[in-house]
Amino acid sequence: MKKILTDSDDFETIIRTGAAYVDKTELLEKIGPCSYSIFVRPPRFGKSLNMSMIKSFFEMNYADPANKSKPKELFQNLQIMKNKEFCEKYMGEYPVISISLKSVRGKTFEEALKAFTEIIIDLYKSFADVLYSSPKLNREYDYYTLDFFAKLDIENLDWTNPHTISSIVLGINKSLEVLTYLLFKAFGKHTIVLIDDFDEPLRDAAAYGYYENMREVTSGMGNAVLKTNSNLQSGILTCSVLVALDYGIDHLSVYETDYEYYSTMFGFTYEETEELLKRLNLDSHTEDVIEWYGGYNFANNKMVCPESLLKFCADVLTSPDPVTFEPKNYRIDAEEKEIIKYSLQNNDYLFSECLQNLLDGDSYQTNISVLSKYYPINKEMNPFWAFDLLFFRGFLTLVKTASKTGNDYVVIPNKEVLDFFGLTTKEIFNATKLNWKEKALAFKEALFNNDKDKVQTLINELLINFVSVRDTAYESFYQEFLTSVLSVTIAPDHEELLSKSENGLGFAYTIINNTIESKVAIIEYKKAEKGETFKKICAEALKQIDEKQHSHKYEQKDYSICKYGITFSGKTCWVAMP
Template identity: 30%
Template sequence: MSDNKFKRLPYGTEEFSVLRKEDYYYIDKSLYIKNVFENSASVILFTRPRRFGKTLLMDMFSSFLAIAEDGSDNREYKEKLFEGLEILKDKEFTDKYLGQFPVIFISLKSAYGETFEQAYDALARVVVSLFSSYDFLLNSKNLSKDEIENYSKYLNREFLCDINSMGYVKEALKFLSTCLYKHYKKKVIILIDEYDVPLAKASEKGYHNEMVTLISQFFDFMKITPNNNSTEYPIKKIVLTGCLKVAKNSIFTGVNNLYVNTILSESPSFDSMIGFTKEETVQILKDYDLDDYFPFVKENYDGYRFNKKEMFCPWVLVSFIKDAIEKKSQNIKVNA
């Protein structure tokens, strides 16, 4: 049996544009862009188990919303990227949101170490990489000389990784969002993936208190979101994802208009946003000629329920399909 007739499985990549451009199998979650960004909360935190597709979801948000470097909406490219997906059928929303916002997309999955000093260094490197993505701001006519001089410091890895420069790291997201707002004259959307990794790793390694202080101040910009209607406030919305709610510390103390959605939240608006529903699981098995294996998949890989939805882990399911296709192509019995 050849697998040439099947679309490539989304195995090992979390980049939305790669999945779409290279015609990987993709389950359409695009309508959730509207659910999230028309939600009235200024700050939204989604917590789900590992390997459920949180990063891919955030990358889809960024791909849809992000303004081009030259200030255009890059509409032709984005419509091609989202071609055939449900969100483009909503013309009113698409006209209002497609390519309309400066987007800061940062992942904290590598911001950890054996010691606090190593973890700080890792976070500083993440910040340098982030600022490098927007280095065109160094030539912005809308930023002051002092702001451009300050910005250049964020591109200096040696300077920023020095723990004495911690103040700059703490102010990084606040400063970058202000620069982008001034440059484009449009409010900024901030996407923070794996927000809880630095804290979880710090708890394991014994420097939790120091990391709580650092991350709390790194997220300090979120505490002024009640002024969201102000023309001077640079941020439109902040979305975070992670595995843990992190209830035992104060990193969100003072953050008003915060909405937290967990697997226990009774919200049909988001319950099937991350992960595969039973119906989606049945469909992907059918699309790979594995219909008969749903009872096996349900028996062995079921066990998640988000609100009232029966959910399956995408990574586990895709791994099973990949293994099953390989075995069937070699006429090897699939364990079932």
């Protein structure tokens, strides 16, 4: 059985451990050794692994430049080796500087700058032995910057001293440029520079108010190493948001998801997904995987999110019952939750209607701008910037671009994204939201009191006042919504809320019971398709409660049982009882 690595984006580790790998080495031929490129892709689409692969292929053996055994061993069974001329000419030929800025986070500029400095220190230390032992470097002049970072004691710096901050910023600005100079002097070869997650430092910077300070650090470093640098062989950046334009780094070629030539190089195509699942003997899950993690459209190529797919495969392979294992949500990013919360709670009518159409499974016509900076996610934010963020973070995908208007048509790609909306909704409904708790308590009381009309009225009020959380594409979203509303009302000592829990011979969508008063309310949800009547669908829901014996154990305990069949369609809800 193939090993699945979900916690590593290091190419060498994946290859040496024999872990499952989808061959993307065609990218090496496409970029060549002289690329000046920015690849813009949503998070979780394999950017870091591709950058690691590029490093592993082109990086020279610093101790023995003629020895290319390491890259030959790593790539021996991969597609790139079929191009013998390319491999002979470029494999293991260049110094490579590779850093990721993913960890540059912090609530203050000083905190983030310290994280940035640690990355540069680690980089310099990785080259220290090679450079210090080179007879071609001038000990008096060339060692200055090398010593500055390779021997810097970060813990003993005074991060409150403006002079210290200024020195560190200046040092980072010149760090990569100077390192390319030192490598050229030591080996007589130009350097390939790879900067992964180039936009990440700006996420917290925008959120916590130090955007311009961090912009000065990252743009200074990027411009110094990538512009007019005679020691540069190639420069490649990856990002989710195209902040490089805001930095003035506008001389690199930009490749977004709609650029055909590189469209399948990040993420898995449907064909690659099917082949991987077949290799893992998981091909019975193909349809579910596509529905949950696919749906992305990169230049008319249907793509699957690789991180979610691999985590799903790892979970299935370790599950006691792989055949019945169901897909789940693997999105956990806290900042992405803030974007969703902003979107769900925004009061702009037009924005809410647009978001509602997306949640209903429809496309939305917009004009996705080239988002060149991060914005703080707050009430002052232009609500339609949220659509841009949702798109660039992988919550929306492009369907088509209208040829006459130039407008883009976007959709929510899959069930994982919809589920992420549902989970975030649960966080919004909590006991501190007193206005919602009041309605939720009334809703629970009406359920226990057989008050069908009040139940229907309250659900519709909740939907009207919180329109963005409805989803007419999937019944489960309604279930998530109403369960989250009820969850704020539960008295844990004598009340229990069950959601999709085994009961009788099947699954009840929502059950709430009161052990003191011996009451239980059982709710079955249905979505009415076009042409179907509410009355008919509600009757089917009630029939399902009886057929699957959802109330059986409560009948044995002589509970007062309230059964509800609830049907949704568009903006309308209908409630029926036996």
